Amino acid sequence: MKKITPLLFLFLTISSITFAQISDIEKNALLDLYNSTNGKNWNNTWNVSESAENWQGITISNNAVTEINLSMNNLEGVLPASIGDLKSLTHLNLGFNNIKGEIPVEICDSKNLESIQLFMNQITGELPSNIGNLANLKELVLFNNFLNGALPNSIYDLENLEILHISSNKISGTLSENIGNLTNIKVISFFDNFITGELPHQIGMLSKLQELSLSNNLFAGKLPIELNKLANLKTLLLNNNNFIGLLNPIIKN
Numbered sequence: 001m002k003k004i005t006p007l008l009f010l011f012l013t014i015s016s017i018t019f020a021q022i023s024d025i026e027k028n029a030l031l032d033l034y035n036s037t038n039g040k041n042w043n044n045t046w047n048v049s050e051s052a053e054n055w056q057g058i059t060i061s062n063n064a065v066t067e068i069n070l071s072m073n074n075l076e077g078v079l080p081a082s083i084g085d086l087k088s089l090t091h092l093n094l095g096f097n098n099i100k101g102e103i104p105v106e107i108c109d110s111k112n113l114e115s116i117q118l119f120m121n122q123i124t125g126e127l128p129s130n131i132g133n134l135a136n137l138k139e140l141v142l143f144n145n146f147l148n149g150a151l152p153n154s155i156y157d158l159e160n161l162e163i164l165h166i167s168s169n170k171i172s173g174t175l176s177e178n179i180g181n182l183t184n185i186k187v188i189s190f191f192d193n194f195i196t197g198e199l200p201h202q203i204g205m206l207s208k209l210q211e212l213s214l215s216n217n218l219f220a221g222k223l224p225i226e227l228n229k230l231a232n233l234k235t236l237l238l239n240n241n242n243f244i245g246l247l248n249p250i251i252k253n
Helices: 006-019 024-036 081-085 105-109 153-157 177-181 201-205 225-229
Strands: 058-061 064-069 076-078 091-093 098-100 115-117 139-141 146-150 163-165 170-172 187-189 211-213 218-222 235-237 242-244
Touching: 024 064, 024 081, 081 105, 153 177, 177 201, 201 225
Parallel strands: 064 091, 076 098, 091 115, 115 139, 139 163, 146 170, 163 187, 187 211, 211 235, 218 242
Antiparallel strands: 058 064
């Protein structure tokens, strides 16, 4: 068996370190986020001359960025389109910051995303129309922003979604009967928006639903009797709407 010389060992070590680094495309995407959100003034800023592995809030697995957690970090600015270049990203948490502008449609190119948390910012505009591309998404938490417009039709394609929390925005329009497609949903929180129309009876198909918060909207019409089928429901908030009718007590076996 051949011995490894010191020179060869040094070469292998350097090669290993080099191989552990993320691609230039992903590093540039992180730098775009840093530059577009005033990174120099973050509470915990990055030394951009160092390896991305040392940057606060970044998790790297298998040479790719898998998580970004920069909540409560004084990010101020807009989200760059290049965030969609982070193809292995599973968790994005930028809550409690001062992010403005719209959610870039390119974020839906990160198809491994399981959790998007952009709550307590100043985000405007409509939800990306292609959000349904995020087939693995389990959490969409966007409360306390300035989002407007109707929910995109593709949002009802997110069959793995468990938490949909968009309260305290300016969302309008009606809910589609396709809401019944969200068979894994546990939390629907829409309170304090401008959603109109009747509550689709297909909501009774959401057997895993534990929280339904619709207060402070413009809903109208009869309450669907199918709400009585939601045996796992623990929280039901319907006040300050224009609903008609009463619900029978939900009987649990």
